Amino acid sequence: MTYERPIVSVVLPTYNRLNYLREAVASVLAQTYDRWELIVVDDGSTDRTVEYLRTLPRHRVQIVRRTHRSNAAIARNLGLAHARGDYVAFLDSDDVWLPDKLTLQVHRLRAMPDARWSYTQFGIINDRGDDIPVLSGGPWYPHEGWVLEKVITTEVIAPMPTLVVDQRFLRELGGFDERLVHGQDLDLRLRLAARSPVCAVPRTLCKIREHAGRSTYMLQEIHLWWLRVYEKFGRSAATKVLRRSCRRECAFHLAYLGDHYAKTTSLWRAAPLLFAAFTYRPLYPWLWRVTAKAMIRPLVPAAVWHALRGQRRRRQAAPPSHDS
Numbered sequence: 001m002t003y004e005r006p007i008v009s010v011v012l013p014t015y016n017r018l019n020y021l022r023e024a025v026a027s028v029l030a031q032t033y034d035r036w037e038l039i040v041v042d043d044g045s046t047d048r049t050v051e052y053l054r055t056l057p058r059h060r061v062q063i064v065r066r067t068h069r070s071n072a073a074i075a076r077n078l079g080l081a082h083a084r085g086d087y088v089a090f091l092d093s094d095d096v097w098l099p100d101k102l103t104l105q106v107h108r109l110r111a112m113p114d115a116r117w118s119y120t121q122f123g124i125i126n127d128r129g130d131d132i133p134v135l136s137g138g139p140w141y142p143h144e145g146w147v148l149e150k151v152i153t154t155e156v157i158a159p160m161p162t163l164v165v166d167q168r169f170l171r172e173l174g175g176f177d178e179r180l181v182h183g184q185d186l187d188l189r190l191r192l193a194a195r196s197p198v199c200a201v202p203r204t205l206c207k208i209r210e211h212a213g214r215s216t217y218m219l220q221e222i223h224l225w226w227l228r229v230y231e232k233f234g235r236s237a238a239t240k241v242l243r244r245s246c247r248r249e250c251a252f253h254l255a256y257l258g259d260h261y262a263k264t265t266s267l268w269r270a271a272p273l274l275f276a277a278f279t280y281r282p283l284y285p286w287l288w289r290v291t292a293k294a295m296i297r298p299l300v301p302a303a304v305w306h307a308l309r310g311q312r313r314r315r316q317a318a319p320p321s322h323d324s
Contacts, residue, residue: 006037007086011079014093015043021093033102039082041075044068073176073184080175088167094209095161101205105164108199115199116166117192119158123204127211142200148193152245160185161206182225190233223257251281255290262294270294
């Protein structure tokens with residue numbers, strides 16, 4: 001039997017996640033769009049991943065093995081180097097797609113030819129696969145067109161497993177920045193949005209799994225890598241407005257991390273981060289509020305803080321007044 005050249009190359013990096021990997025691969029095999037190839041980049045797994053991968057259909061699945069380096073950007077670039085499709089899609093080994101994902105995104109990209117990348121709505125699941133509320137970011141909205149400012153401010157929320165990108169476009173951009181251990185997805189979105197409009201599919205077509213092994217649980221490291229991404233992009237941003245937005249995000253991530261340390265460890269650990277935030281956006285009102293609370297917190301008994309927080313929660317939960 002002969003097989004047509006794939007239209008979509010699916011790049012899936014993995015390392016010792018066999019318990020989730022099976023579900024991820026099964027969600028690719030179940031796609032209603034069938035002109036795909038799957039490129040699994042195994043980052044030197046030491047569990048039974050290799051044995052499992054050997055059971056997959058070789059005419060649809062390429063297996064690329066390498067020595068463990070714990071850098072998803074390198075793994076994705078390696079997968080991209082083997083891609084033959086017109087488009088590249090990305091799936092993490094702990095996430096899953098819904099069956100119509102590729103069908104709907106390829107159709108949308110062809111209907112909007114100026115857009116060279118696409119994203120979808122997404123849901124969150126726990127380690128057992130149960131749906132849980134989206135943790136942050138507010139309501140999802142399908143922004144389309146030129147969305148760079150909204151990517152900077154995270155109004156456009158497009159995690160890596162939601163993306164389908166024109167392969168030649170991705171190669172023109174140089175693929176993933178391998179100097180970034182974390183934050184490669186944000187870095188890529190910024191570069192995509194700076195060079196092309198985007199199209200969106202307003203349906204939940206992938207599920208992102210929250211569990212203790214995800215990099216998002218490494219709070220300090222994640223925020224400092226995001227800071228590095230915004231600094232990098234801000235240096236090359238085309239307009240003063242974009243550069244100002246990047247500096248605001250730098251201030252936000254430093255202040256957020258400083259506030260976290262002020263609450264959980266000590267002011268001495270928080271203070272350098274909060275002061276550094278002022279070098280990016282000295283007139284940022286939220287930064288002043290966070291810093292003031294951090295300075296006052298050691299002087300106020302813990303019981304008073306708990307009482308104030310409880311009072312605030314009760315006000316937020318109270319029904320609106322109907323008094324005229």
